[in-house]
Amino acid sequence: MTNETTVELTPVEGIKQRSNYLRGTIVESLADAATGALAEDDTQLSKFHGFYQQDDRDIRNERLRQKLEPSYSFMIRVRVPGGIATPAQWLALDKLAREYGNSTLRLTTRQAFQLHGVTKGNLKKTISGINDSLLDTIAACGDVNRNVMCSPLAGQSAIHRAAYETATAISEHLTPQTRAYHEIWLDGEKVEGTADVEPIYGATYLPRKFKIAVAIPPSNDVDIFSQDLGFIAIEKNGELIGFNVTAGGGMGMTHGEAETYPRVADVIGFCTLGQAVEVAEHVVALQRDFGDRSNRKHARLKYTIDDHGLDWFREELFRRLGYPLPGPRKFAFVSRGDQFGWSSNLSGQWDLSLFIPEGRIKNDTQHRLLEGLREVARIHKGDFRLTANQNLIISGIDSNARQTIERLIDYYGIAKLQQVSPLRQQALACVALPSCALAMAEAERYLPELIEKIETLLNRHDLIDEAITLRITGCANGCARPYLAEIGLVGKAPGRYNLFLGGSADGRRLNRLAHENLDEDRILEVLDGLLAQFVAARRDQESFGDFANRVYAPLAETS
Numbered sequence: 001m002t003n004e005t006t007v008e009l010t011p012v013e014g015i016k017q018r019s020n021y022l023r024g025t026i027v028e029s030l031a032d033a034a035t036g037a038l039a040e041d042d043t044q045l046s047k048f049h050g051f052y053q054q055d056d057r058d059i060r061n062e063r064l065r066q067k068l069e070p071s072y073s074f075m076i077r078v079r080v081p082g083g084i085a086t087p088a089q090w091l092a093l094d095k096l097a098r099e100y101g102n103s104t105l106r107l108t109t110r111q112a113f114q115l116h117g118v119t120k121g122n123l124k125k126t127i128s129g130i131n132d133s134l135l136d137t138i139a140a141c142g143d144v145n146r147n148v149m150c151s152p153l154a155g156q157s158a159i160h161r162a163a164y165e166t167a168t169a170i171s172e173h174l175t176p177q178t179r180a181y182h183e184i185w186l187d188g189e190k191v192e193g194t195a196d197v198e199p200i201y202g203a204t205y206l207p208r209k210f211k212i213a214v215a216i217p218p219s220n221d222v223d224i225f226s227q228d229l230g231f232i233a234i235e236k237n238g239e240l241i242g243f244n245v246t247a248g249g250g251m252g253m254t255h256g257e258a259e260t261y262p263r264v265a266d267v268i269g270f271c272t273l274g275q276a277v278e279v280a281e282h283v284v285a286l287q288r289d290f291g292d293r294s295n296r297k298h299a300r301l302k303y304t305i306d307d308h309g310l311d312w313f314r315e316e317l318f319r320r321l322g323y324p325l326p327g328p329r330k331f332a333f334v335s336r337g338d339q340f341g342w343s344s345n346l347s348g349q350w351d352l353s354l355f356i357p358e359g360r361i362k363n364d365t366q367h368r369l370l371e372g373l374r375e376v377a378r379i380h381k382g383d384f385r386l387t388a389n390q391n392l393i394i395s396g397i398d399s400n401a402r403q404t405i406e407r408l409i410d411y412y413g414i415a416k417l418q419q420v421s422p423l424r425q426q427a428l429a430c431v432a433l434p435s436c437a438l439a440m441a442e443a444e445r446y447l448p449e450l451i452e453k454i455e456t457l458l459n460r461h462d463l464i465d466e467a468i469t470l471r472i473t474g475c476a477n478g479c480a481r482p483y484l485a486e487i488g489l490v491g492k493a494p495g496r497y498n499l500f501l502g503g504s505a506d507g508r509r510l511n512r513l514a515h516e517n518l519d520e521d522r523i524l525e526v527l528d529g530l531l532a533q534f535v536a537a538r539r540d541q542e543s544f545g546d547f548a549n550r551v552y553a554p555l556a557e558t559s
Helices: 011-018 026-031 040-049 060-065 087-100 120-132 158-173 180-185 273-290 301-308 310-321 369-379 399-411 422-426 447-460 520-537 544-551
Strands: 051-055 072-078 105-107 113-118 212-215 229-236 239-247 266-272 341-344 350-354 383-386 392-397 470-473 487-493 496-501 512-518
Touching (some): 026 120, 040 051, 087 120, 087 369, 120 180, 158 212, 158 229, 158 273, 229 273, 266 310, 447 470, 447 520, 496 544
Antiparallel strands (some): 105 113, 350 392, 496 512
């Protein structure tokens, strides 16, 4: 069944339709030495291949004044299902970042790697190098299923292993089948007389991006209710028997457009372990057929569900599956943050969870993260696990290697990075300026300064040890999931943010818009007053988010 209503499609739909399964004129764009950019249509298709065209907005106006084109470069996103990478893969990405990028690696909120600052002439060498490490960038961006997330419990149970295997199976099943990626980036041979077939996506793929995650209670560290499709692990007698299925989450919105909004997913039923891949395929296909292709701002699954109704969605999904999903099983989440430091696992080995500021692996004068983790990767026999909170777990450390890794972490200044407040540990920020074209305000670069000022307030109210989630984004698209934070800041203009308050500790409740268009002084003033109220009127063990949701009515104040 398809949506046969005649509508005017967005320009991107036309680009996909004409692209010959994502080929477009990318090869010709790469060969054009007259510009550092791709052809306009190819900038849309490049996302399906795992990269975005960007320019340095810090120097954009000066280059314009000098009659020069923008300083173009590309952000490449590496797909890492479940966030698990080998030491060899870590070393390969480190090398590529230094040779072709800006000498940093970024850990994303989808448990993937990003390389920044790659120029057009180095794109093919970088993507080919990523493939040589047995990773890839295909479908890391674009109107397809993105990197599939999974709670990185680092071998603590057989349940995690089974959940991770499900996440990777879903990722593999939903990977686009077009040969364009291999032809363009890996010099794959073209087979004459054959045609590409996309059995799940079709020739024009999805109306917009699609996100899937697997969560393992009691930790909701993947923010399952922010995902288009989620699988909550259900265990019985120490074994994974299936998943509660969630659908319709999404963080993106547009300032001033009421028809766009963040939404938390609904729990729609329970599927067995063996049904998960099939459920994922049919939900994706349902969104392919009914998602809005006339308005990209209204094209996520959450809008499809709200437009047609949750009952309709369930009935259509069950019809396609050929069977209904029974009601969900009981579950409970108690946390979303990462637990830092050393812990043992069931294999008798050790895991070390490290706080990574803003998820940015780099060297500076005091902390040589890039260099230090490179040295760890050279001796480590286990794996590296990226968390959805932009942190890192060095997993599977033998007892005889623990002391060596501890020395490296200390020598390169990484141990000092761990001595921060709970607020700092749990904070998230998107990249924003200077590279993101959508950013209206700072986020990653501003977060350390903002945290320091909020910590001053926490000290004033004797709350420095309180675990409060703070998330900041440079625009309303919500890449750092700010609408689920206890304190969310969403960029509105340079130096000005909308303030959202009251998200729940388990990630099931959206926060609410409290104030619009605040500058830093006003943000700190509002938070100072609210923290004082929290100390005075907090109920027993009440979280800051629950308190703010209970007592702080939205003001929709414009300042």
